[in-house]
Amino acid sequence: MAEMDTSSGGGHKKGPGVKKAKKLSTRVDLTPMVDLGFLLITFFIFTTTMSQPTAMRLFLPKDADKPQDQNKAKESGAFTILLGRDNNVFYYEGILDNSNAATNFKSSNFGSGDEGIRAAILRKKASTVEKDLVIVIKPTEECTYKNVVDILDEMSVNVIKRYALVDVSDIETQLVKKTEESAPGAVK
């Protein structure tokens, strides 16, 4: 295919002393061209898939005006996640008060290890009746948009049906601050 028929037709005999012209092959090595072609293909494949952003849906609850209209969560099923600065995550189960703050309030991170928030969510999910489980996400002023999206993503990764974004309370802010200041290295 890549060569052309260069042989002269007929086998016409030339006279004596006439030198035969040297036949040059017209065959071209196409390997570099193929290489280049595939290189460009890989480039375009990567750029097409990368530039397609996805959208994550979020449904907000309607603000209830009266406190009695608000949804109640069972204490046994409540799991609160606090997002602090520098990608710190804190969590506690049930209700946090002064008596149990030391043991109930734990620090975590976005890692996938045993300390990570995913493992903590899974532990809670396994030990709770599914319809009672409510995860309350409380981002503090210090955390970033990425943290919030990551934690919402964690909800869909772990298939949590009920979760809510709630404002952080003063006691929690203070606890987060205290923990971050006292052990900046430990909560990393």
Next chain:
Amino acid sequence: MSRPKIARKSTNIDMTAMCDVAFLLLSFFILTTKFKPAEAIPVTTPSSVAAKAAPDKDIVLITIDKTGRVFLSMDDEQKKEAIANTLNTTKNLGINVAAFKKAAFIGGSFSQLNSFLAIPEENRKGNALPGIPTDSTKGPNELIEWMRLVNSVYTGQKENILLKGDNLAKYPAFKSVIDAFKKNEILKFQMITNPESVPVGSALWNNNQKGEKREE
């Protein structure tokens, strides 16, 4: 007895066919690629496992850049014209409707809107603009007003509210945007993210393996 000689075959392969295929694929990918237009507001979005592609029609896009400034953009020029006209009659801003229609995004308070629109399009860069004021501790959250206008021009039609936030944007900026949505009863919106693979072994991964449809 000598063995019959095996004919020595040439190791040259004809590359033409392969070359043809390569370039056919190449032209296909070149033609289907849509390059992202250069963005005036640089934003690095976080990644999520959401698999649904972001809509590209009837969008109302709220952008939060890394310092927490908020910008609004819409793709429907007729709707933008309606908003500009409403602003001119209700607030007497006297804004240039044609310039407002052409503006790719809005990045200033109502009082600065005229001077914002006077800046040539190519000089409107996100990092030099103040953004729409949203911090309710420093003044009114003007995004509430903007979302009310958007809601009013899209009455009876479905708009896609998109939120595109930067990784480093702080939560208060995000919260004031959510507040503006809530005040206008916009309870469904979508956040633009980069696709990410579902972690192997997680509950969602198991569901996907079983072929269960994800709740979106």
